[in-house]
Amino acid sequence: MTDDPRSDADLLLATPHEPSAFAEFYRRNERAVLQFFMSRTGSAELSADLTAEAFAAALGSVGRYRSRDEVPAAAWLFGIARHVLGRSIRRARVEDRARRSLAMPVLELTDAMIESIEALGGEPATALLADLPEEQRTALEERVVNERGYGDIAREMGCSEAVVRQRVSRGLAKLRGSIEGTP
Amino acid sequence: MSLMPELESQLLAAAERQALPRRRFRGRRAGLALAAGAVLVAGTAAAVVGSHDSSDPNIRPYLEILRRPITPADALRSPGGYSQQHTRASEARRVHVLVPGWKAWVLPRKPDGAACLAVQPPEATGPAVNACFEEDSIRRGASPATGTVQGGGYVVQGIVPDGVPAIILRRRDGSVRRTPVRDNVYIGLSDKQTVSVTYDGPDGRTSVRAWSPGYTPPPPRPTAAERAQSERARQHPSRHVRVSVLAQRPPPGARRNVGPLNFDFSVMFRARVDYGTYAFRLRGPGGRACADRLDLIVRTERAPRSRRGRVYSAQLSPPDGRGQATVSDAGSKARWCPGRYRVDASLVDRGRRFSPFGTAYFVAR
Numbered sequence: 001m002t003d004d005p006r007s008d009a010d011l012l013l014a015t016p017h018e019p020s021a022f023a024e025f026y027r028r029n030e031r032a033v034l035q036f037f038m039s040r041t042g043s044a045e046l047s048a049d050l051t052a053e054a055f056a057a058a059l060g061s062v063g064r065y066r067s068r069d070e071v072p073a074a075a076w077l078f079g080i081a082r083h084v085l086g087r088s089i090r091r092a093r094v095e096d097r098a099r100r101s102l103a104m105p106v107l108e109l110t111d112a113m114i115e116s117i118e119a120l121g122g123e124p125a126t127a128l129l130a131d132l133p134e135e136q137r138t139a140l141e142e143r144v145v146n147e148r149g150y151g152d153i154a155r156e157m158g159c160s161e162a163v164v165r166q167r168v169s170r171g172l173a174k175l176r177g178s179i180e181g182t183p
Numbered sequence: 184m185s186l187m188p189e190l191e192s193q194l195l196a197a198a199e200r201q202a203l204p205r206r207r208f209r210g211r212r213a214g215l216a217l218a219a220g221a222v223l224v225a226g227t228a229a230a231v232v233g234s235h236d237s238s239d240p241n242i243r244p245y246l247e248i249l250r251r252p253i254t255p256a257d258a259l260r261s262p263g264g265y266s267q268q269h270t271r272a273s274e275a276r277r278v279h280v281l282v283p284g285w286k287a288w289v290l291p292r293k294p295d296g297a298a299c300l301a302v303q304p305p306e307a308t309g310p311a312v313n314a315c316f317e318e319d320s321i322r323r324g325a326s327p328a329t330g331t332v333q334g335g336g337y338v339v340q341g342i343v344p345d346g347v348p349a350i351i352l353r354r355r356d357g358s359v360r361r362t363p364v365r366d367n368v369y370i371g372l373s374d375k376q377t378v379s380v381t382y383d384g385p386d387g388r389t390s391v392r393a394w395s396p397g398y399t400p401p402p403p404r405p406t407a408a409e410r411a412q413s414e415r416a417r418q419h420p421s422r423h424v425r426v427s428v429l430a431q432r433p434p435p436g437a438r439r440n441v442g443p444l445n446f447d448f449s450v451m452f453r454a455r456v457d458y459g460t461y462a463f464r465l466r467g468p469g470g471r472a473c474a475d476r477l478d479l480i481v482r483t484e485r486a487p488r489s490r491r492g493r494v495y496s497a498q499l500s501p502p503d504g505r506g507q508a509t510v511s512d513a514g515s516k517a518r519w520c521p522g523r524y525r526v527d528a529s530l531v532d533r534g535r536r537f538s539p540f541g542t543a544y545f546v547a548r
Contacts, residue, residue, distance in 0.1 A: 019198030026194050027185045045535045052190050059198055102197040107190055108534045111480060116186045
């Protein structure tokens, strides 16, 4: 972890004029996104390619990210990751449109990297959900895993949409902290 | 610390490229508003990005290029295998090469600070370090790096001390050709084999041998039908191909490999795809005869001359532990030793190593 005190949303907003902010955003979210893809594909190399594409797509559309939309930055990123995964499954090959548009070369993986990514797969993010408070876990499962709308979840949980968004955001932050070994 | 630092640096570079147009636009606006703004922008463009210099202090007095500050324009991105491990790419200085399409950098070697020359021909995917020059060889002249040029011709390249405006290239047919020097570097292209390089340096006239190698013309480009066949073959990267290993004794006096044996081993097979990139897993016998059990994976560069159906050959080298330019130097202490070896050959595509398409065994005695 670094000492940059800014939130993920602030890092995304700073990226157009401060490129290093996106590198920090990547470092914070890399493991979570890799785990997301590992849990769905089971392949370290495929997950690495999909992660590269997801972050490239995020960088390509970072100018459209607005914090006032009240979409947590991590949820925005996972939305892109799901989209990349969906397109790749539909086309039966790993999507690389965003990387090509940014002129990013093909990622060369070393065996050490593959082993590290495979090690992530042994600790699925879903197992870490059990450590979250119940309302955060429910909100996160419904929103991220089941991909339901905030309004829908709010009606079911008997609270406002803003509260659901807050629970999802806090749940994701705690998950990331667990993955990176920080409180 | 990220798990994929290469991806992190790629994203950072892409973010910087995205940010550039905005910066330029703001710079122009500021320049219109304030005359001093233009000075500020110019100052930023020439900003020194590195002041630390690990080049040999005994070399710097001879090479002006190593004495000038490093600027963003000097950046050397993604140097190849050897240079990544053994040179300091962050301290590279870009050379203003006079040969169209060619790029070159001078950068210090680890750990002694010798001046290395990285060159990228027009058809290459990245720069490669072809030669490094120590103080003595810069003063008195060192054998320059020679090679052939894809498409035909010969190349000679080297580093010379300050004050040398040009070198004289002598060719096999006796003809001479004057090649200019820029930023202490010369790159000489010739349609005939080269014999020597001569120049007037600080210690007087220097003349060094520069034998260019024999030239084999590249195979013809694949036709559309052949390319389609190759692409179809890529869909089945692990389909069996017969792989064999050949032992060759090096010429007398040339001892190229490490260990008690003096053989070169080459892995050979018929390529199923054009321009393939391959990985070879080499496993050794171990036991008391060996210092360490050899088990390493060697990845090749994309082969620009490799065509489907033609024999592909790559030399197998054990790690030498001496920091030399062997692609298989993976830090292991293993050496060639008598016994049975196994080689698994795999196709690598988009950074992914597929299951082996063939396996060969050979016995080193």
